[in-house]
Amino acid sequence: MTLIEERDRAQIRRILAAMGDPVKIVLFTQTLECETCPDTQQLIEELVSLSDKLALEIVDYAADKEKAAQFGIDKVPAIAIIGDEDRGIRYYGIPAGFEFASLLEDLLMVSHGDSGLDSRTREKLAAIDKPVHLQVLVTPT
DSSP states (O other), X not given: OOSSOHHHHHHHHHXXXXXXXXXXXXXXXXXXXXXXXXXXXXXXXXXXXXXXXXEEEEEETTTOHHHHHHHTOOSSSEEEXXXXXXXXXXXXXXXXXXXXXXXXXXXXXXXXXXXXXOHHHXXXXXXXXXXXXXXXXXXXX
C-alpha cells in the first residue's frame, strides 16, 4: 500500500519539477520505540521517488548517535533538508496533512537557496546579533 495516492503523485511531480539544485533528505529513524518511523520512512521514500533532484539518506538514530549529534537531532523520526548547505531545516514526526505541503515548499526553497523573504524582512533579520532557535509545533487535528 502506498501513502501517496496516484492522483497526488502527478501533482507532486509538477511541484517538484520547479526545483533548482538537488536536495538531500536525511531521515533519522529507528526500529524500536518509534510508532511513526515506518510510515515516515515510507512517505519520504515515495516522495523521493517522484523527483531525480531528491536524494535520501537513511540514518539509524540508535546506531549512529554521532551523525545525529552532527545534525542536532535528539528525537525520531527526524528529517533534515540539505541543499548546497545545511540551513538547519528540520522536521520531527511524520510530515502528514498540512505539514506535507510545508515540506514541499521547504524543498523548493532549499533547492533555490532562497527563503522568499522580502528585502525589509532580510534587513531586520540581518540585524539580529544573537543566535535564535525557532520551533513551530503542530498537532494533528
